[in-house]
Amino acid sequence: MATPEQMQALNELFAEEIEAAIRYLHLAVTVKGLDRLLVQKVLLANMRETIEHAQTIANKIVQLGGVPSLELRLSLAPRKASGAEAIRTALAFEHAALDAYRELLDTIHDDVPLEEFIRKQVEVEAQHAAELSLLLEE
Amino acid sequence: MDFWKAFDQNPITHSAAHHVVAIADLIDAFGYARVSDVARLLRITRGSVSVTLKSLKQRGLVIEDERRLLGLSAQGRRIAQGIRARKQILIRLFVDVLGVEAEQAGIDTCKIEHLVSAGTAGRVLRLLRFVKSAAPEAQRFLAAFAHFEGACTHDPATCPCCDEVCLADALAAIEESELRDDD
Numbered sequence: 001m002a003t004p005e006q007m008q009a010l011n012e013l014f015a016e017e018i019e020a021a022i023r024y025l026h027l028a029v030t031v032k033g034l035d036r037l038l039v040q041k042v043l044l045a046n047m048r049e050t051i052e053h054a055q056t057i058a059n060k061i062v063q064l065g066g067v068p069s070l071e072l073r074l075s076l077a078p079r080k081a082s083g084a085e086a087i088r089t090a091l092a093f094e095h096a097a098l099d100a101y102r103e104l105l106d107t108i109h110d111d112v113p114l115e116e117f118i119r120k121q122v123e124v125e126a127q128h129a130a131e132l133s134l135l136l137e138e
Numbered sequence: 139m140d141f142w143k144a145f146d147q148n149p150i151t152h153s154a155a156h157h158v159v160a161i162a163d164l165i166d167a168f169g170y171a172r173v174s175d176v177a178r179l180l181r182i183t184r185g186s187v188s189v190t191l192k193s194l195k196q197r198g199l200v201i202e203d204e205r206r207l208l209g210l211s212a213q214g215r216r217i218a219q220g221i222r223a224r225k226q227i228l229i230r231l232f233v234d235v236l237g238v239e240a241e242q243a244g245i246d247t248c249k250i251e252h253l254v255s256a257g258t259a260g261r262v263l264r265l266l267r268f269v270k271s272a273a274p275e276a277q278r279f280l281a282a283f284a285h286f287e288g289a290c291t292h293d294p295a296t297c298p299c300c301d302e303v304c305l306a307d308a309l310a311a312i313e314e315s316e317l318r319d320d321d
Binding site for chain 1: 188
C-alpha cells in the first residue's frame with residue numbers, strides 16, 4: 001500500500017508528465033527553420049510517449065486505491081525556438097521528471113511492485129533524456 | 139509614449155522573479171535550495187522550475203553546484219533583495235496606510251513588486267517614513283485619512299482627482315467585471 005507521501009509524489013509525477021506533453025506540443029509547433037523538418041517529428045513522438053507515461057502513472061494511482069489529481073499552472077510564451085533550443089528545453093524538463101522518479105524511488109523500501117514500477121519508469125525516462133542528448137551532439 | 143514597452147523590457151519576468159526570491163527564501167530558511175524545493179514552494183512542476191532556471195542560469199543569475207544545489211550569483215542576490223524590499227515597502231503602504239487587508243495586499247504586491255522602479259519605491263518609502271514618524275502632522279494625516287469618507291460627486295468636471303472620466307466609476311466597473319469572472 002502506498003503511503004500518502006508516495007501517493008502525493010505519484011500525483012506530482014502525473015502532473016510532470018501531462019505538463020511535459022503540453023510543452024512538447026508547444027515546442028513542436030514553435031520550432032523554426034530547417035530543423036522543423038526533423039525536430040518537430042521527434043518532439044511530437046515524445047509528446048505521444050509522454051502522454052502514455054501520464055496514463056501509466058494515473059493507472060498506477062488508481063491501482064493503489066487513489067484518484068489522480070492534477071494541478072497545473074503553466075504559461076508558455078509565444079516564442080519561436082531553433083531545433084537545438086527546443087531540444088535543450090525538452091532536456092530540462094525531462095531531467096526534472098527523471099529526478100522526480102528517482103527521488104520517489106529512494107522513498108520506497110517495502111513495496112516491491114511499486115519499486116519495480118518506478119524503477120522501470122526511471123529506465124524509460126533516462127533513455128528518453130539520453131536520446132535527446134544525442135541529438136545535441138556535434 | 140510607449141510606456142507598455144517598459145513592461146516587456148523589465149529585467150526579470152514575473153515568473154522568474156518568483157523563482158529568484160524562492161531560491162533566496164529557501165537558502166535563508168534551510169541553507170540550501172533544490173529544484174524540488176522550489177517546485178513545492180511555488181506549487182508548480184519541477185519541469186516548469188527547470189525550464190525557468192535554464193534561462194536564469196544562462197543569464198548568470200542562478201548557479202547550480204555539482205551536488206545540484208541552487209544558489210544565486212551576486213546579481214541574482216541583488217535582484218532578490220530588491221524584490222523583497224519593494225514588496226515590503228508596498229505591503230506597508232497598502233496595509234498600514236491604505237488599510238488594505240494583509241492577504242489582499244500580499245496578492246496585489248506580488249503582481250507589481252518586481253515591476254516598480256527603485257526610484258518610485260524610494261518615493262513610497264519616503265512617504266512611509268513620514269506617515270509613520272512621530273511628527274504631529276503625520277499622526278493627524280493618518281487619523282484624518284482613516285476616517286475620511288469623501289463622498290464622490292461622480293462629476294469629473296468638479297473632481298480634483300479625475301480628468302475626463304470618473305475614476306470611482308471606472309474602479310466600480312472593474313470590480314463588477316472581476317465579480318462576474320469569479321462566477
